[in-house]
Amino acid sequence: MPADHAAPQPVSAQHRAVATAKRFLSSFKTPGLILIAISGGSDSKGLLLALHAAISTGGFSAFTLAACTVDHALRLESAYEAHAVATFCSALGITHVTRRWNGEKPATGIQAAARLVRYGLLADVAQTMGAQCILTGHTLDDQAETIAMRKARSEPDALGLAGMADGTLVDRRIWVLRPFLGLRRGEIRDYLLSLNENWFDDPSNANRGFERVRVRQDMSKHVAPNQFTAAAMSRYKSAEQVAALLACHATGFNGLAVRIDPVLAGTIADPDSQRAILALAAVIGGRSHPAGRETAGRITAFLAGGQDGRMAAGRVVFDRRRSGLYLYRERRGLPDVTIPPSGKAIWDHRFLISNSGPEPFTVRPGADPALLCAGPIAAGLPEAIVKRAAASVPFFLGNVPQGITIEPAISLCDTFLPRFDLIMADRIAALFGRDRFVPPPVHDVLTEKSGWA
Incomplete structure (x- = not known):
């Protein structure tokens, strides 16, 4: 139930949610099944109803909706709310499933942990159903909060100011799209009230122990949808430029090492050149984020000096x-990992290794340089680099045993890949000998002007 009911806005504003849903459906390359993540809150419930109305009345009958509620099991009421949402969807003729976060919960970082679990469960359901994508009800208010939090963490650059992308690829397998990023939460609630629909208010949304809640309560309510467009376009253009720089000036050697031309290393002060180098370093280091400000400063200072030599960061x-x-x-901090039969593991956040054999297989570091030399050296990698790098890759690289498969992991992009970084991610994947990432099922709002967000 809503905590309070404000007076509904004029009818034209109420139904902007449906108009946005219709524009969104028009942006799909082909119609199909769409999975909506619905909690029972106003944003996700409004999204489901707006899309249901658009499909029923707007000539989009080739689309089908399904819904999934993730019960995080953090509150006593959550199971009841999930059941209520299932009943609501059933009345609309929409297939609904509930997935529960079982097991122990972390004492700290609960929201970040819940996010990882939630998207993993949603992705599992989407794949099982054969859905084209997952939709979430993130709004313009959520976007403003995200950017305000980044500013508070001293991240005022163009990349941070772009906020949430209108689409994010999760686990390399399914796109999560956000059709309502251009709508205020108040507009969505007005739409629900016009339909005499209620919603659940999660009490954690009022808990100032969470950073987002503090920002939400303290920030100005005056947010214009177009104020984020320029920053998003800047981030896309940066990714495009980084991809071009990597195509011209970087060479990969099967996950063993990367070579960067002196011309690119010498322009480290340029933001896009720095981003290109730090992105490659993150992948080589098995990191999900580029180096922070202090580490990036040390790297920049080393490269700006122009002298030969080595440093670690x-x-x-x-x-x-x-x-x-x-x-x-x-060569430090390299793990030994045992993979069970028919199992798989990501070794050192850099290699995805599968074991289809009948026995456990232990992966440890330290390949034989003699087994690696011929190919990389013929491709231009100095022998001394091969010998140094061999110590930090799986021991069997160069002679993969039967029943074992290996491919590079790209921690920077593999879990969450914002759509405006896709072109850069595809270029990085090519450098590491991997296929391109799964393309989104909709046209790109920034580059193709579909205008659905």
């Missing part, structure tokens, strides 16, 4: 020679 060796800048993993 972020688990990566930066080996600068006359022939180029070489990046490879440091």
